[in-house]
Amino acid sequence: MVEMAKMIVALTIISALAGLAIGAAYDKTAEKIAEQGERAKQEAIKAVFSQGVVIKEEKGGGALPEKYWSATENGKLVGYAFEVSERGYSSEIKFMVGVDQTGKILGLSVLAHNETPGLGSRMTEVAFYKYVWYPIGGDEPGKPWFTQQFEGLSSLKNIGINKSLGEWHNTDSATRAKLRERNEITAITGSTISTVAVTKTISRDVGGYVRALNTLEEK
Amino acid sequence: MTDSLTGIVQISIAAVLIQNFVLARFLGLCPFFGVSKKLSSATGMGMAVVFVMTVASMITWWINKAILIDMGVEYLRTIVFILVIASLVQLLEMVLQKFTPALYDSLGIYLPLITTNCAILGVAIINTGINVFSGTGYSFVESTVNGAASGIGFTLALVLMAGLRERLELADIPKSLDGLPIAFITAGLMALAFLGFSGLSFFK
């Protein structure tokens, strides 16, 4: 009996101390964690517009999302940013899309995903050619190629997926112009599902938001 | 009832074949290599895992919803889940021993091994996340099905592996690869085969 009591006391004390320790750690980090999430979002919004714009948070509702952002440059409206998400192959892909009033995509930035490493996760891969044995100099890493190819396409039309031209970062400028004309992007090799998730969401959600905003303005 | 039958079928097929716990998610490898030398013990271990995973999914789903989220202490999830699973395994052992000695005789020795099987904690944590098929959190039925199907996926891999390893025993293997390395290569080939299921798509 005494032994039983001892066991219970020991376990209780240890669990209580553990709870206290984790609680303290949570108190110390909670603010920082929230800040990190907010900062990631702000950076994503900035990334979808060109530099020098003023970003304002807008309240939506109805056909629009609860929260979206508008960007103005020298007092003139240049576009909106919407946060959208869709299931990919193995996770929820969250991304930020910037569009202007005509529905032209200004930029796209992936906020969070957990797709298969080596396949779908390449949506955030930056195509730059720097070698292990010469890591200094050369090109600076730019934007991820997968999201960059959306720039200039229309969100009001269906975005097609081209599988015959190879991946965008390996194509020349003539091919890129042709793709843009057809409102098409190239898929990530081996991950059609992740690619489709992104294009489908843009035509469905972002295109819909742009239409809703335009009808609002007409009224 | 919000759980459509299609949703449940999707979850089960994904958990058994496409996102197989062992061969695609890399969960539960220790028992996978530890208990796959003999077919009979593999079957026993598999049954025990299916059983514990299903029950653990049900209980942790409820605890997560009713206690952790409602009280706003989600940061205690890891520690609460592992304690719940550890006590659940103990409790199951006692209950089985008392009421169904026959079942206890066949599963009993595998139960203590299950506490540190990362597949159990893994499925409990996956159930707190987002269900990729519906885009929302797992419902009670969905997480139970997910637990059971993941366990079945584990068992399938384990039993296949045990069958292969029993045959391999007679093979003439290079000395350095004998034992675990050849088992890893076998598992790798199985994983390659299971990659084929990733083409199975009910996304569109």
Add this chain to the structure above:
Amino acid sequence: MASVSLVKEIKRGVITENPILILALGLCPSLAVSTSVKNGLGMGLAATFVLAFSNVIISIIKGWIPDKVRIPCFIVVIATFVSILQLLIKAYVPLLDEQLGIFIPLIVVNCIILGRAEAFASKNNPMRSLVDGFVMGLGFTVSLLILSCIREFLGSNKLWDLLVVPNFKPMTAMILAPGGFFAIAFVMGVVNWVRGWKKKEVKKA
């Protein structure tokens, strides 16, 4: 004297008792996160953190916990450090949190940590347990780095996100699940081969 024994300890953790390659413990995280060198290093350091701290605490409290509830108490201590680590990673390196995902909470059930608690920390003083935690963590990290170098190079022709060989077409399968199994089989095979060869040398002499 102290430095000599430290070298010996490191040799024990990294070579003679390497947790992954010799003892085959903690396989799940090592195969799941070794898809790139960055992830491998992150996981290695995370596990080392938990291993070192939980070893110290366990060796301090070992005197007054009843033997029968020893394991649950160890698990609570380990889970505490894992939770704290999880919060720290979320707050300071959110990208790593996204990459390692579910495998951070799963450090709790990593057999290396409970194994060291039971086999070493519950029998030795805090100082030695701390050293043991560090060297075992080091061994884990080193093996993760070996595995992830092989996989990242063969699977995406990169190391630490930098290209390695011009015009080499990588085999994506090495980053996917099968590649993990093949890579560890290869490394373990080499380790066994070297050990067998060393044994022969000793016999000859």
